[in-house]
Amino acid sequence: MIILSVLYIIAIVAESMTAALAAGRRNMDWVGVCLLGCVTALGGGSVRDIVLDHHPLSWVAHPHYLIITSVAALATIALARIMHRLYHFFLLLDAIGLVVFTIIGCNVALALELPLTVVIISGMLTGCVGGVLRDILCNDIPLLFRSELYASVSIVTGLLYVAGLRLNINHELVMAIALLAGLTLRMLALRFKWNMPTFIYNRDGH
Amino acid sequence: MIILSVLYIIAIVAESMTAALAAGRRNMDWVGVCLLGCVTALGGGSVRDIVLDHHPLSWVAHPHYLIITSVAALATIALARIMHRLYHFFLLLDAIGLVVFTIIGCNVALALELPLTVVIISGMLTGCVGGVLRDILCNDIPLLFRSELYASVSIVTGLLYVAGLRLNINHELVMAIALLAGLTLRMLALRFKWNMPTFIYNRDGH
Amino acid sequence: MIILSVLYIIAIVAESMTAALAAGRRNMDWVGVCLLGCVTALGGGSVRDIVLDHHPLSWVAHPHYLIITSVAALATIALARIMHRLYHFFLLLDAIGLVVFTIIGCNVALALELPLTVVIISGMLTGCVGGVLRDILCNDIPLLFRSELYASVSIVTGLLYVAGLRLNINHELVMAIALLAGLTLRMLALRFKWNMPTFIYNRDGH
Numbered sequence: 001m002i003i004l005s006v007l008y009i010i011a012i013v014a015e016s017m018t019a020a021l022a023a024g025r026r027n028m029d030w031v032g033v034c035l036l037g038c039v040t041a042l043g044g045g046s047v048r049d050i051v052l053d054h055h056p057l058s059w060v061a062h063p064h065y066l067i068i069t070s071v072a073a074l075a076t077i078a079l080a081r082i083m084h085r086l087y088h089f090f091l092l093l094d095a096i097g098l099v100v101f102t103i104i105g106c107n108v109a110l111a112l113e114l115p116l117t118v119v120i121i122s123g124m125l126t127g128c129v130g131g132v133l134r135d136i137l138c139n140d141i142p143l144l145f146r147s148e149l150y151a152s153v154s155i156v157t158g159l160l161y162v163a164g165l166r167l168n169i170n171h172e173l174v175m176a177i178a179l180l181a182g183l184t185l186r187m188l189a190l191r192f193k194w195n196m197p198t199f200i201y202n203r204d205g206h
Numbered sequence: 207m208i209i210l211s212v213l214y215i216i217a218i219v220a221e222s223m224t225a226a227l228a229a230g231r232r233n234m235d236w237v238g239v240c241l242l243g244c245v246t247a248l249g250g251g252s253v254r255d256i257v258l259d260h261h262p263l264s265w266v267a268h269p270h271y272l273i274i275t276s277v278a279a280l281a282t283i284a285l286a287r288i289m290h291r292l293y294h295f296f297l298l299l300d301a302i303g304l305v306v307f308t309i310i311g312c313n314v315a316l317a318l319e320l321p322l323t324v325v326i327i328s329g330m331l332t333g334c335v336g337g338v339l340r341d342i343l344c345n346d347i348p349l350l351f352r353s354e355l356y357a358s359v360s361i362v363t364g365l366l367y368v369a370g371l372r373l374n375i376n377h378e379l380v381m382a383i384a385l386l387a388g389l390t391l392r393m394l395a396l397r398f399k400w401n402m403p404t405f406i407y408n409r410d411g412h
Numbered sequence: 413m414i415i416l417s418v419l420y421i422i423a424i425v426a427e428s429m430t431a432a433l434a435a436g437r438r439n440m441d442w443v444g445v446c447l448l449g450c451v452t453a454l455g456g457g458s459v460r461d462i463v464l465d466h467h468p469l470s471w472v473a474h475p476h477y478l479i480i481t482s483v484a485a486l487a488t489i490a491l492a493r494i495m496h497r498l499y500h501f502f503l504l505l506d507a508i509g510l511v512v513f514t515i516i517g518c519n520v521a522l523a524l525e526l527p528l529t530v531v532i533i534s535g536m537l538t539g540c541v542g543g544v545l546r547d548i549l550c551n552d553i554p555l556l557f558r559s560e561l562y563a564s565v566s567i568v569t570g571l572l573y574v575a576g577l578r579l580n581i582n583h584e585l586v587m588a589i590a591l592l593a594g595l596t597l598r599m600l601a602l603r604f605k606w607n608m609p610t611f612i613y614n615r616d617g618h
Contacts, residue, residue, distance in 0.1 A: 030609055342549070403441065
């Protein structure tokens with residue numbers, strides 16, 4: 001589907017630029033900015049493909065993805081001065097990336113005829129692991145584990161998509177519904193600061 | 207072997223619950239608790255399978271493992287108030303997990319007819335990598351590298367198991383001996399605070 | 413080529429010993445020293461092989477590499493007192509490791525007939541990922557992202573090598589040129605403290 005391909009390119013550009021800003025906050029050099037952009041944008045799909053034995057990886061088959069994400073990361077350096085004005089725009093792009101990656105990840109697992117639980121996980125790995133790798137390489141506790149319904153949005157998107165397909169609803173309609181629902185949930189979560197309840201455990205407390 | 211399957215379920219439940227407590231200490235949200243539980247319980251076997259090209263991964267073939275570890279992690283939140291009373295019980299379960307994972311990892315490599323060194327490493331990856339991933343995601347230096355004979359217990363268990371099989375001793379007897387020896391060594395190490403000697407190097411010291 | 417095999421052994425020994433010193437700075441135990449040495453020396457090639465679906469991994473096919481890197485790591489403990497005198501020698505060995513790993517990684521991708529961009533990435537993964545894993549396991553922000561032209565040297569070496577082969581220059585001559593050029597660039601970068609420009613971004617700044 002051509003729309004999904006276009007959204008995919010938008011998504012990897014957005015993820016790469018967001019990662020480049022994270023790199024800039026840690027004063028990484030230009031090569032580091034570039035590498036962090038590529039790992040963040042393409043890492044989720046790569047981990048999914050490795051885990052599901054789905055070769056070649058997307059960037060091995062289509063190396064121009066590496067060029068696109070590298071250019072996006074380097075462009076962020078040039079655009080740094082105006083990036084803060086684009087903050088809300090990037091939150092939207094990042095949310096689009098999350099749901100698009102999720103649908104693509106579900107499609108890969110569906111094509112491999114894997115069980116539905118694994119389809120949902122495949123979507124979540126594709127949507128979320130890039131950000132986890134970025135946080136590990138920046139030496140942070142991954143945000144995924146702590147905030148903002150990120151993984152939950154991915155799971156909800158995947159569940160809607162899989163449920164719709166199971167009910168034999170038209171494929172493109174299901175995809176549109178899942179994308180829009182996930183996107184809306186993510187934007188509402190950001191807008192109203194929805195969070196999952198946290199688990200606070202103090203080993204020494206009795 | 208049915209006993210090994212039962213012990214495996216006990217092991218992934220124990221690892222997931224231990225990871226959930228680590229998540230609680232870092233105030234992760236419920237989704238993070240769940241994810242950290244799954245990664246810790248199933249990550250060692252997954253890395254082993256990826257490294258040895260042994261597909262599908264256990265949780266891809268048996269997605270109910272994901273359900274079991276998720277439920278175990280979430281149950282930990284409900285049981286948090288009484289978890290400290292179960293501390294010693296969990297140390298025992300965790301030790302059982304370590305040796306059971308090790309034996310299972312050795313079996314995978316043996317079935318692939320890999321060299322004996324790789325069989326030992328396969329056992330160690332299965333037994334130890336889940337905990338390393340947990341520590342990386344919690345932004346700690348992995349405990350594995352610093353304490354408590356954890357990796358050593360896995361290596362000793364694997365060596366005993368492989369040596370016994372080589373000597374053509376009855377398979378189940380060898381397995382029982384390796385499990386018990388590894389378990390005993392681990393519990394003694396915890397009880398008497400045995401540690402490997404550490405390497406202290408100060409770059410600027412002469 | 414026999415010279416490349418010899419250089420490879422020198423490279424994994426050097427990488428393992430450097431990692432052992434990093435382990436010693438964090439007071440890891442002997443098993444941790446050993447594991448960190450193996451992961452650092454063999455991790456880059458392993459990640460490359462996993463990403464490119466090139467099995468078996470080198471240490472699975474040749475388990476004596478594990479013995480060599482383990483012995484090198486443990487020997488570092490014994491030699492700790494004189495290691496600081498060998499500091500410059502080790503910088504040279506580490507630089508040799510970087511360029512040798514890069515060439516070997518390019519060769520793996522070339523044998524798989526992958527696109528040239530992927531060949532360069534394959535070289536870079538082989539040369540640099542071991543050090544990234546070492547830094548993650550030591551809970552540091554990977555040096556790769558911050559300094560010393562490390563990744564850049566790998567990319568330049570790979571580009572020269574691939575360009576030379578494309579021009580149908582004699583294989584061994586191209587390899588020698590790429591190795592020497594990469595090595596020279598790395599040593600000059602260390603000597604004159606060349607760094608890539610860094611990207612400094614402050615989210616709250618306007």
